[in-house]
Amino acid sequence: EVQLVESGGALVQPGGSLRLSCAASGFSFSNYAMSWVRQAPGKGLEWVADISAKADSTFYADSVEGRFTISRDNSKNTLYLQMSNLRAEDTAVYFCAKQQRLDGILYHDYWGQGTLVTGSS
Amino acid sequence: IQMTQSPSSLSASLGDRVTITCRASQNIDNYLNWYQQKPGKAPKLLIFAASSLQSGVPSRFSGSGSGTYFTLTISSLQPEDFAAYFCQQSYGTWTFGQGTKVE
Secondary structure, three states, X not given: OOEEEEEOOOEEOOOOOEEEEEXXXXXXXXXXXXXXXXXXXXXOEEEEEEEOOOOOOEEEXXXXXXXXXXXXXXXXXEEEEEEOOOOHHXXXXXXXXXXXXXXXXXXXXXXXXXXXXXXXX | OOEEEEOOEEOOOOOOOEEEEEEEOOOOOOOXXXXXXXXXXXXXXXXXOOOEEOOOOOOOEEEEEEOOEEEXXXXXXXXXXXXXXXEEEOOOOOEEOOOEEEO
């Protein structure tokens, strides 16, 4: 059974830093690209960042470029999101999601339960 | 690529046929996925590639469309289907529709 379990969410002051983790199990983690997606309270879903299976490529939403860093440790089956210079508008539940590709079409076939990050003074 | 869903919410009864629409701001071929999300839970994949049903998803869910216009249909609404639904495009950088709440 595929499981993705996020951790690390907390209340952080604006300008602060935080590292989120996502522990993966039930699939060959090192073979799949992964994503972070967030959801502000009562709002829709917003893609944050992607990382390739071998960690040789990363991509970021404009809203977090230069402040967030996605990484992974395939030996530990764990995905990370290092967040710095946090703003109030970064307040959201952060989900990690596994990517799947079929006939060239990408989608997220499994998601974690999310971890809440609150940026507030 | 902007994704526009309609309606933002709808009221329906058990057994109703429900259709949700998603429009893309440019052609995205069939790079369109649908997710269901219940309060406090993670999104769940329903449909990928516009019309392919994810394994384990009931057959009352179906998707159609290509290019810029897509629909998600629930043929006969069940109690467990009251939830929010999001479309997502993967033609360019991932973007989501704003969601449709089925009440």
